[in-house]
Amino acid sequence: MKILTGSQIKEADQYTIKNEPIDSIALMERASNAIAQWVCENIDKTISLLFLVGKGNNGGDGLAVARILFHAGYDCLVCMLTDKEDELSEECRYNLERLPKYVRFDSPSLRRFSIVRFSDLEPDAIIIDALLGSGVKGDLREPLSEIIDQVNGLPNKVISVDLPSGMKTEFGNAGQSIIKAGVTLTLEFPKLAMLLPEAGEYCGDIKILPIGLSKDFIDKAITEYHYITNDLIKGIVRKRDKFAHKGIYGHALLICGSRGMSGAAVLCAGAALRSGCGLVTVHLPQLERFSLQAIYPSAMTSLDNDDCFSELPENLDNYSAIGIGCGLGKAPRTIKTFELLLKSSTKPMVIDADALNILADNYELRQFVPEGSILTPHPGELKRLVGEWKDEQEKILLVRELAANLKSVIIVKGAHTMVCLPGGNCYFNSTGNSGMAKGGSGDVLTGYVTGLLARGYNNWQAAILGVYIHGLAGDRASVRYGLEAMNSKDLIDELTLDIK
Numbered sequence: 284m285k286i287l288t289g290s291q292i293k294e295a296d297q298y299t300i301k302n303e304p305i306d307s308i309a310l311m312e313r314a315s316n317a318i319a320q321w322v323c324e325n326i327d328k329t330i331s332l333l334f335l336v337g338k339g340n341n342g343g344d345g346l347a348v349a350r351i352l353f354h355a356g357y358d359c360l361v362c363m364l365t366d367k368e369d370e371l372s373e374e375c376r377y378n379l380e381r382l383p384k385y386v387r388f389d390s391p392s393l394r395r396f397s398i399v400r401f402s403d404l405e406p407d408a409i410i411i412d413a414l415l416g417s418g419v420k421g422d423l424r425e426p427l428s429e430i431i432d433q434v435n436g437l438p439n440k441v442i443s444v445d446l447p448s449g450m451k452t453e454f455g456n457a458g459q460s461i462i463k464a465g466v467t468l469t470l471e472f473p474k475l476a477m478l479l480p481e482a483g484e485y486c487g488d489i490k491i492l493p494i495g496l497s498k499d500f501i502d503k504a505i506t507e508y509h510y511i512t513n514d515l516i517k518g519i520v521r522k523r524d525k526f527a528h529k530g531i532y533g534h535a536l537l538i539c540g541s542r543g544m545s546g547a548a549v550l551c552a553g554a555a556l557r558s559g560c561g562l563v564t565v566h567l568p569q570l571e572r573f574s575l576q577a578i579y580p581s582a583m584t585s586l587d588n589d590d591c592f593s594e595l596p597e598n599l600d601n602y603s604a605i606g607i608g609c610g611l612g613k614a615p616r617t618i619k620t621f622e623l624l625l626k627s628s629t630k631p632m633v634i635d636a637d638a639l640n641i642l643a644d645n646y647e648l649r650q651f652v653p654e655g656s657i658l659t660p661h662p663g664e665l666k667r668l669v670g671e672w673k674d675e676q677e678k679i680l681l682v683r684e685l686a687a688n689l690k691s692v693i694i695v696k697g698a699h700t701m702v703c704l705p706g707g708n709c710y711f712n713s714t715g716n717s718g719m720a721k722g723g724s725g726d727v728l729t730g731y732v733t734g735l736l737a738r739g740y741n742n743w744q745a746a747i748l749g750v751y752i753h754g755l756a757g758d759r760a761s762v763r764y765g766l767e768a769m770n771s772k773d774l775i776d777e778l779t780l781d782i783k
């Protein structure tokens with residue numbers, strides 16, 4: 284799915300109105316029906332709803348939703364940001380006029396927002412935030428930032444319409460006043476800012492509601508940002524041949540583990556064995572081999588006589604892809620052997636953890652990273668590779684430069700992991716959860732993505748497919764064990780490719 288910018292969405296809006304049999308009021312009604320339907324399906328009618336309504340079309344959505352939900356039987360209280368109707372957008376004014384007189388205003392004579400009323404709010408009432416959407420510009424003017432601070436101090440759950448009020452659609456959200464939503468019902472596309480660590484937390488759960496913007500416009504729109512959805516994945520996944528034999532599905536080599544770090548090798552191998560590749564060999568210190576062989580007898584081993592990576596595996600040409608770094612350590616002889624590996628093999632590599640740190644410390648080694656590889660830094664490792672960034676915009680720029688220079692894919696891990704291709708396109712993951720923020724989850728990703736590369740997917744396919752299925756495994760594990768109890772080993776058994 285494409286991620287369009289706020290201004291592109293506005294254009295899509297205008298294009299749809301111009302080229303399809305729908306006017307802006309009807310488009311707003313369609314959006315509002317989608318929002319109201321979500322509320323009906325998810326919120327009990329005994330819960331009161333407090334609508335905070337701004338002056339623009341986001342407010343217009345809020346008023347239309349209040350009307351629809353009032354007719355559906357909800358108790359709706361509407362608070363307007365202004366009592367001056369001439370300040371409202373045309374669509375907002377239209378929907379104000381259509382509001383049934385029985386919907387309660389907090390101050391019927393003024394139709395004005397009154398902060399005092401917050402103290403009267405029942406603790407289980409839900410706030411529908413329709414103060415500001417994609418039209419926010421510059422720093423917030425009062426009274427909005429004060430209202431947002433007040434709302435954020437309340438115990439009540441907040442559902443934001445399109446965007447948490449105050450959030451800008453792309454960049455520049457650090458340190459801003461933004462509504463802290465429990466759920467954001469966003470129209471047609473996720474907005475980039477929702478997926479970035481700067482302010483993404485303010486969205487709570489993101490639900491994307493299609494509103495039928497022109498397909499023609501969307502197809503032609505040019506963007507470098509994409510959202511990894513089930514449909515994208517369906518286009519990547521390959522069928523397994525009926526007459527297949529193990530030789531045609533590739534051989535993954537995992538170079539991981541050092542003294543006392545055999546767990547990383549076990550996690551990495553277990554994940555690679557779920558990828559569909561024909562063979563998995565793990566190169567690890569011979570004294571660390573026992574747990575691997577006991578837990579995953581399907582994996583073969585290539586044993587290093589040292590207690591860290593210090594010898595190249597034999598017959599490197601036999602392998603289709605190499606994963607390196609998990610639990611590797613940074614012993615001087617490991618650095619030397621990694622250098623030798625980079626100079627001896629042109630097979631695509633998945634480079635993670637200490638192998639990334641070695642690349643960060645030894646800049647001259649970067650030129651030997653095989654084209655078509657995948658680097659999987661978490662933000663700390665990324666900083667070591669590219670230096671500090673002042674904001675998310677600069678971070679993305681630095682990642683793009685790294686991907687272009689190495690002619691490789693960069694996976695920046697975290698919530699909504701970003702997969703950056705050498706041409707600059709960035710794909711944001713839609714699966715995964717905070718239960719995955721535990722030791723070893725990255726080792727599982729490295730093993731899985733290496734296996735996919737070996738299996739025959741190219742680097743961007745393996746990266747996108749890998750992060751999506753890895754996140755899905757996390758979501759399944761969270762259903763089974765809960766966010767707190769789930770751990771990285773649980774991910775392995777949930778790594779299934781049953782995409783519908």
Ligand SMILES: NC(=O)C1=CN([C@@H]2O[C@H](COP(=O)(O)OP(=O)(O)OC[C@H]3O[C@@H](n4cnc5c(N)ncnc54)[C@H](OP(=O)(O)O)[C@@H]3O)[C@@H](O)[C@H]2O)[C@@H](O)CC1
Pocket residue numbers: 292293295296310311314337338339340341342343344372414415416417418419420421422423424425427444445446470471494496
């Ligand atoms: N295509 C779609 O997806 C569809 C989108 N739709 C909906 O339209 C929404 C976008 O509506 P929009 O363009 O009217 O902007 P919106 O967010 O209401 O903000 C404008 C208001 O905010 C104010 N304001 C701005 N900056 C401010 C500041 N710093 N501090 C304080 N105030 C500030 C500004 O005031 P002004 O600057 O004009 O005085 C104006 O009053 C979108 O999010 C979605 O909900 C659907 O209805 C249908 C299809």
Ligand SMILES: Nc1ncnc2c1ncn2[C@@H]1O[C@H](COP(=O)(O)OP(=O)(O)O)[C@@H](O)[C@H]1O
Pocket residue numbers: 636661696697698699700714715716717718719720721722723724725726727728753
């Ligand atoms: N809050 C989160 N939401 C979704 N995924 C997360 C979150 N935190 C971590 N993850 C995922 O878990 C993995 C953690 O990797 P990493 O930090 O390398 O762990 P480790 O080094 O312990 O193996 C990454 O794939 C990352 O995307």
Ligand SMILES: [K+]
Pocket residue numbers: 341412413414415416443444445446447448
């Ligand atoms: K909003």
